[in-house]
Amino acid sequence: MEISKIQDLTYYYPRKSEPALEKINLSIKEGEFVLLLGESGSGKSTLGRVFNKIVPEFYGGKIQGNIDNQVEVGMVFQDPEKQLVMDCVEREIAFGLENLGKPYEIMRKKVMEALSFLNIWDIKDKKTYELSGGQKQKVAIGATVAMGYRFFVLDEPTSQLDPVAAEEILHILKRLNEELGYTIVLIEQRIDRCFHLADRVLFMEDGKIAFDGEPQSFVNFSYENDKNFSPSVSEYFIRKQKREVPLTIKEGRKILRKKFSMDDSTPFTYEEEKISNEEVISIQNLSFTYENGKEALKKLNLTVFEGEVLGIMGENGGGKSTLLKNISGLVKPTKGKVKVKKEVGYLSQNPNDYLFNDTVYEELKYTLDQKNIKDLSRIDKVLKDLEIFHYRDKNPRDLSGGEKQRVALGSILVMEPEILILDEPTRGLDRKLKERLGKIINDLKNKGKTIILVTHDAEFVSKYCARVCLIFDGTIAQIGSKYHVLTDGIYYTTQMNKLFSGYIDHILTLEDALKATKEEVKI
């Protein structure tokens, strides 16, 4: 049954001459799980907002065409922080029901059911601002579930979350779709994690729907049109000219099993990157205890060498941020020694924390002024290196997410630090922007900079880091070459490694996989 139909929809945001959506024709059937993909700025979020009429009712603007919805649509947004309005979890879940004017008895039941379905009884009485990001997003979903909507639109609900919390949210969506038959439209960047959930994929480009069809066909479309939007497993097989392309690790391994055997696994011969012997950061027996008594770091030892790109991974709350604060000198160790031989530049998770000046140029100049550096020619040089010179006189707040990040990075690079710390730099970035960031990291590495990358993104680490350090409960669980650390685990590893593990060992990236199976034109 068709529950939403959009015909010839063209939409302009207020005071914009270019349409955000152009000639959209779309019909959504009840119980479908639709994955809405596209690059940043392609119009996905705007289309998502059309379903529950936030566009145009809330945003205004010009609209042409018809939107016919048979049911009410619930919406969950990207940033869980900005969705929650009430003080306490239970009241937050009831908030939407209060707005709908439901009687108390019905509200009680719906709140109870939402709490039970999402298994969040334990946080029922907690304050919303005390929750973790994942818990906040669960509460936001719970509040929408409680409102009784059977059609959900979710705009990148996992982009601000760590992988564990993101998996939990995607699992909830799967249950809503499979157990309750809810219709889901999911806008997402983590294609590897959610592609297999979809019944249908919509791909947007310049405000238009460029692809509408089954996930299998989308893999072909993505490959043929060089879009790079397929899961890495599928990407590997399609490059191997396989007709039936698997979407999951399970399906992929089934195909590989025919060719390879677990009994005689062959190791992939990889090349270890050469790392200099010169230490730039030397940490010995570092312990750090916060004022509230929380022991964040426990006798941690770490050496960072000049010119290397070191990836630091680990659970939230495991001590990564405290380690970074110690390295950058924001806090002093409770015990132990931290020797940092060169100047440190630090880029935090949120680029908005850096941007307050009227132009990009002023933003970079501010850092120079604070550091008393008179050489203003550095600004243009950095802007050119980061390919944002053409935004020199623009307000940095008017730029897109990836551009803002580059301006924030520029405001650090202008100090010409020899050590650069990047905290979760890939959060919220699409594949293209990640590749761009990767290129910047490689360029900096080639200039001899030492880079510490703190991230949950195993794929990114495997591509751009030489060594990886896993931090667990305030101590180092493992440190070494990425080919060792990321290939003998089950969680801190890449999709490609999961696919080949046991058949060909030490494979991390798609390039590794293609190289290792070069002779096998067809698998």
Next chain:
Amino acid sequence: MKFHPLTMILFSITLLFMTLVYSHPVYIGSILLFMIMSICTLGEGKKIISSVKYGIYGAILIIIVNPLVYHEGRMVIYEGIRLPIIGRFKITLEALAYGGNSALKLICILLIFAFYGVMTDRDDTFSFFSKYAHKLTLTLSMTINMIHRLKLEVLRVKDVMILRGVNFKEKKIIKRVKAYYPILKVIFISSLEGSLDRAESLYSRGYGKYIRTSYSKLEMKGRDYLFLSLNTIVLAVFIYGLLSEKGLVLFYPTFTGFHIENLLFVIWIDVALFSCVLLLWGCMRWKFLKYKI
């Protein structure tokens, strides 16, 4: 162990009236003592310090300023030169006592708010008010959420600015204010941008589209009725005392609060107030009051 917001609103109003109307320091002292005992009985002694911490400066200021600007009173304890505007510099014991009494009242009022906070649950108060003032309670709730977020944001942005070379430990106050300016600007811009997201979220959750209902169903319990009964007794004693002019004194030209009748009547007030403390103590210790009613 929390009480219904209505119970505590009524009781706090009674206490507030008593504090404002009484002028006898012994009466004010009794109310202050009652509040300190009540808060301590509930095991929240630390709240007294945190509530009075900032008020104490105001109280000291009142004690200093009143005798400086008001020169009435017979007991002159210091007389000096004539000053412009203020006139002859003169400090009287009565003016000092009046300032002290006013300071005591200020501390009392602050503790009434702390007492209300200790005795009720914040969500219950929101629920109670949301029945009658949706928008106000929603604004308050969002403000509380926001303040918490802003606190974290300020710390985060400050770290970022330190690493960009900003010195927040400048000795000159102008330079220090200048150093904090970017933090304020970042927070301000982020808050403005965030407000649109919040408004969008509210809209998508149906806010303002229908006539709102309230999720809360607060019930008055047995101990609320008991407390309200004691409140009625306190109020009755207070009104009776007022009608017979108890607890009211003059400070100028000389203090008139030494009449024995006036001093004895405070015992009734104390008995009424301390029966409330007894009930609170009972609610904390006695299972019947704590769980059954």
